[in-house]
Amino acid sequence: MENGTHYRTCHLCEAMCGVAIEVRDGHITSIKGDEDDPLSHGHICPKAVALQDLHEDPERLRKPVRRTSDGWQEMEWNEAFDLVADRLHSVRKEHGRNSIGAYLGNPNVHNHGSLVATTPFLRALGTQNRFSATSNDQLPHMLASLEMFGHQILFPIPDIDRTDLFICIGANPMASNGSLMTVPDFRGRLKALKGRGGRMVVVDPRRTETGKLADEFHFIRPGTDALLLMAMVHTLFEENLVNLGHAEPFTKDVDLVRLAAMSFTPEAVSEHTGMPAADIRNLARQLATTQRAALYTRMGTSTQAFGGVATWLAYVLNILTGKLDSTGGVMFTQPAIDLVALGAMSGQNGHFGKRFSRVKKLPEFGGEYPSSTMADEILTPGEGQIRAFVTVAGNPVLSSPNGGRLDEAFSGLDFMVSVDYYLNETTRHADVILPPTAGLERSHYDLIFSMFAVRNTAKYSPALFDAGKDTRHDWQILLELAHRLEKKRKGGRLPLRAEMGWRAFKQIGPDPILDLMLRSGPYGTDIGPARGLAQPAIDLVMDILPKRHPLQGLAKLSPLNRHWQDLPKGLSINALKELPNGVDLGPLRPCMPGRLFTRDGKVNLAPRRYLQDLERLHSLLSATPVDSLLLIGRRHVRSNNSWMHNSQRLVKGKERCTLMINPKDAARCGLQTGDSAEVGSASGQIVLPVEITEDIMAGVVSVPHGWGHHRSGTGQSVAVAHAGASINDVLSDQETDLLVGTSVLNGQSVTVKAWRADHQRKRARPPQGRTLCLSGSNGH
Known part of the structure; x- marks a missing residue:
């Protein structure tokens, strides 16, 4: 790798921040924000600097390993591919195609190579027992x-850069940099x-962190x-504040919504929500009477019992x-x-x-099935029971409900393979781990987060470091396994x-x-003088062919489509290489x-x-509001799910895995600052330090998501x-939104009490069984 400054996009969260990485003699000497990035304009969060830690981590796996009676043993790639393909094929042959389960973690959506290879890989597996982080996250938004x-x-x-009112419910973009809203430098x-x-x-x-910067803040149960x-x-x-604006001609069933809302008066819901009726009315009025306004909801509203509705x-x-399709809305x-139009063109x-x-x-x-039923499908005997499992860039033991039950399920499989470069709480159960670059x-x-960004941009970055001959990218691993499974079938x-x-496919x-x-999209190849000749042909295709004909889709996507005539043109990988900071x-x-x-x-x-x-x-x-403590999750800007805690610079400093509790509730539970508390449910208990604060609503407690690295047999010393402690050790996989199937991660009852040190000897591991669900408005 050449010495000097190299420009990339940070791939550690949804924000797509541009980074400038200084390299000297093959080593990273600094990581800073890229001032010329058209989306982030020089902003980065602390996670970006940890790109160096992830790259240089000595505990990151670099060759395939298999479990033996003497511990983990390195393998050659061909031997590993043969073993995995043989075992998966034999399980499928003996027990049927649905005897294999697969789980995809969210790092896959930051990796265009993995996205391209996932479909043929899943097709080769042939199973209907597919799961992902989707059902613990954004599924209600996707269904809506x-x-x-x-x-x-x-x-x-x-459209936050042009709005005059931003209403944020159940989201914390100061910590997340947005979620399903790619928005680097939210503070700016x-x-x-x-x-x-x-x-x-x-x-x-x-x-x-977002609420503290608000002009107006309201607690909600x-x-x-x-x-x-x-x-x-x-x-x-x-x-009489309804006004659909220019969306009215192409919106239907307004009257059905009016009828549905008739009995839900602000006065009727006030006791349940904890919000005064006057505040609810004022919030609706502000949204209606501010011309440029946007209402945004995220994890806190979607991962609960009524997340779909x-x-x-919203x-x-x-x-x-x-506000739909309106500047500032x-x-x-x-x-x-x-990908939206490409998917629709192929019926997806x-x-x-x-x-x-x-x-x-x-x-x-x-x-995909909801992740909350993974353990059921592995542990419950009968036709279609999962006997073998594949995880790709995921750690569901820490990121899905009832981690203890998933531990039990994964430990009893006939065979398990993980595509991951860490030996973590989930991959420790695998028989073979295939580490990608x-x-x-x-x-x-x-590919994905460009679709959710608050501004349209494009940026391509070549590999910064040579991975070496004896390594494989995610897409190479997935395609090789798919190819071998197809041949065996x-x-x-x-x-x-x-x-x-x-x-x-494997070669290119x-x-x-x-x-x-890129070339065939709306900003693609500009054919110059030929445009005038080609446009009538495009118009003819649009007018004559049936509405859902594939060529209609191609014509709509084409840079020659009249609708895109005022957009920039000429995008390709080579063009983007010439613009390493990206293009606006x-x-x-x-x-x-x-x-x-x-x-x-x-x-x-x-x-x-x-x-x-x-x-x-x-x-x-019509029910009586519950008076027990309700558990919510939270997120920190230095953390993202469960996989960034092996970086010393991200975990150093003040302990962040604490139980946040209101002073009134702390007094009732006999807790003081500096104590440890036991949070319990029908499923199990976790113990963590107490943080007493007025920043949390009375009757609510909060535990952050993604921790719980106490399990033995992992390879991440930091x-x-x-x-x-893992919040998912007190989350029930029996609790789901009945409409959507999303895991209920918000608003479940827990008990909290002071913890004595002599309890530790009695609980070497959390008890198994039915778990509890929680509430959190800050996201994964």
């Missing part, structure tokens, strides 16, 4: 987008918002966001007040590689409830054409595919109704599945030295 706009990843993004953007006279309102059970949002809808109709209602409120991106808009899981009968979404050893393009040989296809890799998508493609712009993928071309404001679920919400309204 599918039901209302016709595509599961067509998300409305707050908030300062600019206030500088132009704008305001931010935050609603949350905890006065988060966990799990009641749907009641608040429905009361806001009620207020809009009652006070709450997320739908979309509804933006639409009823004319919520808008759809137009990324350089439009998304689907829900086509089949149901074997044990709990939970609905699939996009071919690290992020700085592969090229990078943000066909009796050892593939037809010549298929064999040549596999070899070509993901970058030529990426280049093709402009602000979000109105694009409705052409961006809709519903059958009738209209926004479906009142999907029937949400209206049917309101019976549950009525039951909540993480073990800062083990913390």
Whole structure:
């Protein structure tokens, strides 16, 4: 690697911050923010500096290893591929295709190579028992987008750079840099918002880092966001504040929403939410009467018992007040590689409830079952029981509910393989671990988060370091396994054409595919003088061919489409290499109704599945509010899920894995600052230091997500030295949103009491069994 400054995008969270990495004699000497990055403008958070730690970590696996009676033993790659393919094939042959389970962790969406290879790999596995982080995270947003706009990843993004009112419910972008809203330097953007006279309102059970900067803050009882949002809808109709703006002609079923909200008055929901009725009405009025305003919700509203309805209602409120597809409101991106349109062109808009899981009968979404039922499918005997398992860049023991039960499930499998470069709390159960290259050893393009960014940009970075001959990228591992599994399924040989296809795919890799998508997208190749000749042909295709003909899709995506005529042109990998800081493609712009993928071309404001679920919400309204302590999660800017705790610079300093508790509740529980507390449920208990603070609502306690590195047999010494406690050891995998299937991570009851040191000897590991769920509004 050449000495000097190299520009990349940090791939450690959704923010897509540009980084300038100084390299001298093959080693990183500094990592700073890239001042010329068109999205982040020099901003980075502390995680970006840890790119060096992840790259240089001596405990990162670099060769395949297998479990033996004498411990982990290194293997050669071909031997490892043979072993894994043989074992997976034999399990499938003996027990059926659904006897294999697969889990994909969220680092996959930061890796375009892994994204390209995942589909053929899953197709080769052939199993319906697929899981991912989706159902512990953004599934309610995906379902609402599918039901209302016709595509599961067509998300409305707050146009925060031009809004005058930002209402933030159950989210903490100061810690997350946005989630399903890629927004680097949220603090700087908030300062600019206030500088132009704008305001931010935050609603949350905890006065988060974001809440502390709000012009107006309201506590809300966990799990009641749907009641608040429905009361806001009620207020809009009652006070004649509904105005859909230019979305009105292509929005249907407004009256159904009005009828659904009639009984949810602010006065009726006030006791449950903990918010005065006057505050609820004022919040609705502010949204309706501010021309440029956006309402944004995230983890706290989506991962709860009514997460599906709450997320739908957030979309509804933006639409009823004319904020959809409106400057300063919520808008759809137009990324350089439009996976939304590409998916729709091939019929991959998304689907829900086509089949149901074997044990709990939970609905699939996009071919995946909810992660909360993984342990059920492994531990419950019968036809279709999972006997072998594959994890790819995931640690569900720490990131999915009931980690103790998942520990039990993974330990009893016939075979398990993990594609991961850490020996962590999940991969320690594997028979074989196949370690991919690290992020700085592969090229990078943000396929996914470009679709969620608050501004359209594009950036490609070649690999910064040579990974070496005896290494494999994620996509190489997945394609090699897929190829071998396909050959075994066909009796050892593939037809010549298929064999040549596999070899070509493995040889060219993901970058030529990426280049093709860039060139054929809306900002793609500009053919200059030929444009005038080609445009009539494009118009003819659009007019004559049936609406859903594949060539219609190609024509719409083409840079020759008249709709894209004023967009920048000429994007390709080579062009982006010449622009290492990235290229600005402009602000979000109105694009409705052409961006809709519903059958009738209209926004479906009142999907029937949400209206049917309101019976549950009525039951909540008529029930007596619970008076027990409710548990919520939280996130810190130095942490991201469970996989960044082996960096000393990220875990040093004041302990962050604490129990936040209000002074009134601490007094009732007999707790003082400096004590340790036991948080318990029917599922188990965890112990952690007490942090007494007025920043959390009375009746609510908070534990951060992603910790719990006390389990034996891992290979991350820094993480073990800062083990913390796993919130998922008191999360029940029996608790899900009945509408969507999402894990309930917010608003469940727990007990809290002072912990005595002599308890430790009695609990070497958390008890197994039914777990508890929690509440958190800060995200994973």
